[in-house]
Amino acid sequence: MTALLEASGLGKRYVIRPQRSVALSLMRRNRAREFWALRDLDLHVSAGEIVAIIGRNGAGKSTLLKLAAGVTRPTTGRMQRPERVAPLIEVGAGFHPELSGRENVEVNARLLGMPPSQIRKRFDEIVAFAELEHAIDQPVRQYSSGMFMRLGFSVAVHTRPELLIVDEVLAVGDLPFQVRCLDRIREMKDSGVGVLFVSHNLTAVLSLADRALLLEHGRVVTEGSPRDTVGAYHASMTHLPRSDALGEDGGSTGPLRLTGLDVIDENGAVEDLWSPGQVATVSLEYEAVHDVPGGIFGLGLTKEGAGQVMRWVAEEGPFVPALRQGERVKIRTQIRLNFLEGGFSLDAGVVPHDRDGFLVLDQGVFRFGMAPRVGASGLVDVAPTLDIQV
Numbered sequence: 001m002t003a004l005l006e007a008s009g010l011g012k013r014y015v016i017r018p019q020r021s022v023a024l025s026l027m028r029r030n031r032a033r034e035f036w037a038l039r040d041l042d043l044h045v046s047a048g049e050i051v052a053i054i055g056r057n058g059a060g061k062s063t064l065l066k067l068a069a070g071v072t073r074p075t076t077g078r079m080q081r082p083e084r085v086a087p088l089i090e091v092g093a094g095f096h097p098e099l100s101g102r103e104n105v106e107v108n109a110r111l112l113g114m115p116p117s118q119i120r121k122r123f124d125e126i127v128a129f130a131e132l133e134h135a136i137d138q139p140v141r142q143y144s145s146g147m148f149m150r151l152g153f154s155v156a157v158h159t160r161p162e163l164l165i166v167d168e169v170l171a172v173g174d175l176p177f178q179v180r181c182l183d184r185i186r187e188m189k190d191s192g193v194g195v196l197f198v199s200h201n202l203t204a205v206l207s208l209a210d211r212a213l214l215l216e217h218g219r220v221v222t223e224g225s226p227r228d229t230v231g232a233y234h235a236s237m238t239h240l241p242r243s244d245a246l247g248e249d250g251g252s253t254g255p256l257r258l259t260g261l262d263v264i265d266e267n268g269a270v271e272d273l274w275s276p277g278q279v280a281t282v283s284l285e286y287e288a289v290h291d292v293p294g295g296i297f298g299l300g301l302t303k304e305g306a307g308q309v310m311r312w313v314a315e316e317g318p319f320v321p322a323l324r325q326g327e328r329v330k331i332r333t334q335i336r337l338n339f340l341e342g343g344f345s346l347d348a349g350v351v352p353h354d355r356d357g358f359l360v361l362d363q364g365v366f367r368f369g370m371a372p373r374v375g376a377s378g379l380v381d382v383a384p385t386l387d388i389q390v
Helices: 022-027 061-069 101-111 116-130 145-157 175-190 202-208 226-238
Strands: 003-016 033-046 050-055 076-080 085-088 163-167 194-198 211-216 219-224 256-264 279-288 295-303 307-313 328-336 342-352 360-370
Touching (some): 003 061, 033 061, 050 061, 050 202, 050 226, 061 163, 061 194, 085 145, 101 116, 101 145, 116 145, 145 175, 175 194, 211 226, 219 226, 279 342, 295 328
Parallel strands (some): 050 194, 050 211, 163 194
Antiparallel strands (some): 003 033, 256 279, 295 307, 295 342
């Protein structure tokens, strides 16, 4: 495929100068420091390809889009861009609040490179897509944020660009318009337009992108299929432990110590990103630091930002047997992950039968990410079925 956007060794450096009062500036040197928003980044977007950029806040995503749009220049490296680029880095950039929607369409479309004849030809399409026929002659300062956003998006996607650059636009607006935006982007892809977009909406990334990049501290750490990249994103957020990282310093507290951990799916594979309804098999091995009585195994599950969502204790057994110093016990449990998108953390522990303290407690023994399910939101996935008859 033809590369529309190609970057090699891309870097962007900013110089940050601390602000001080005039008196302090006279007394001491106003020392500046350098900050690299991007370093050594390679990127290509081909015709008819949708590439998503994900990462934490401050990872360099918006800086990358600004470089791709030509808003700023790179400090190092090179970037090749097509002639016709429609940037949606800030929807409605260039709109004047005192001008009407009609006048702003004409001005904004010209800024995006559309000739006057094409503006007149596509004007009705632009207004109809934005659903603003009733307000197109009003000043845009009277528009709601949703109306403003719809008009800006509509202008951009009707300019017939070679490359569309989108920054979090799909997180704004009501659900029907978001669906129409996604459908429109797919139509543009089918017509050969390349799309580069940033989003924290992982549902959109998984359903829309052909390829995804994960940025951390201005560098690409993962590039590949959207599912693999979203999985790596969740893994980087939760720091999933592996069995070879356990031992005397594995984090266990109490007379039992966690010495082995494996988490696999139904096919025996290790996952970074799980889908709602999958079954995780968690295998743990404990070693007795000294003689311990028998106990009861239990689990706790916490969702990031939502607190504890489950606590379970094996009140009816099977129970953990009494162990002599140096003896080991293996515990295997299966959990059906009926949860929706988010980061989760599993705690595992053993309490004595009299419930006086813990024999062992490992918090965050298994941290994992759940993939979104298209059309679903909330915490629990109840997997509804639907039958419609006429």
